[in-house]
Amino acid sequence: MNRSGSVEIDRLIQILARLPGLGPRSARRAVLHMLKKRDSLMAPLAAAITDVAEKVHVCATCGNLDTSEPCAICSDHRRNRSIICIVEEVADLWALERAGSFSGLYHVLGGVLSALDGVTPEDLNIASLIERAGSDEVEEVILATNATVDGQTTAHYITERLKDAGVAVTALAHGVPVGGELDYLDDGTLTAAMRARRPF
């Protein structure tokens, strides 16, 4: 049914509602907001979307998204090229970049192994990782997959595959999140934090 009375508005609502975090209701609110700020919001948004769609592509080396090839991180020679941090998705790469505590290179797997979803090693960027890790330049590989069952399964699989690559394989520490309250943490995290306790 035509809800807003305008085919154009309905189409826009429908497309927006497909974005994660937006449903039909918030898509409607977003469209009304756009129409109120038509000049300052709609034209720039459409232009920005077209820009990204045309210019951004996947870095052939690490799987990051950028306009340049190789991406800005891979081509930044101030970064430490002897360490590769392995993440599941580009969102994880962005999160680590925001934290600003890592200055090496990345490798985006593009997902995790999952028997349930039928994701095999061939579906992920693992072959290219093994190749990169085999280079003389690389000394350490950091496993930064999520602390989920699939994420850890994938980490174990990669460790196995990297056995003969001659690189150190490390993983992000488990523990109490900074600013976190013990009372709100799950038992698994608390147990991991307790086991990994260190001199204070």
Next chain:
Amino acid sequence: MNRSGSVEIDRLIQILARLPGLGPRSARRAVLHMLKKRDSLMAPLAAAITDVAEKVHVCATCGNLDTSEPCAICSDHRRNRSIICIVEEVADLWALERAGSFSGLYHVLGGVLSALDGVTPEDLNIASLIERAGSDEVEEVILATNATVDGQTTAHYITERLKDAGVAVTALAHGVPVGGELDYLDDGTLTAAMRARRPF
């Protein structure tokens, strides 16, 4: 700081984060989702935004948003032209249309009277409403402003102004929860409230 490594992506995230219901985090997720469904999502979205920005405008009669002038509702001669339903915003008009229990015309005020925010009758589409209500065609005006203090104040003000217009003034029944807003109500409640409207 350039967070994603790409100026284009950052600009898109920044614009998306200005939409209601989206923050920086969900804007980032939305952009990554878009890039995964580049062909099926990005081009259609940019086109739909441009389409709406260029074609949709405010109906000079009722204040609705549509591509045609007068809007599809005002120009639909199957609708009951003797009843005008007064709403605060276009979102409320959409909500009532979704409920499907009203087949008259609308009048969008564009807000509510508010001493606090300095909104006076001149800031709202009240003069055009009085004019419309004065036409011989119109027999009833339904007050469907929100059940908030400002909404009810506005309703009382309009009732006062319509005293000499020779129209019946009714209001949505108190099936509407006090303090609730139309756009957030379920269709059943809206329908019940529409059916039980009473002299104001």
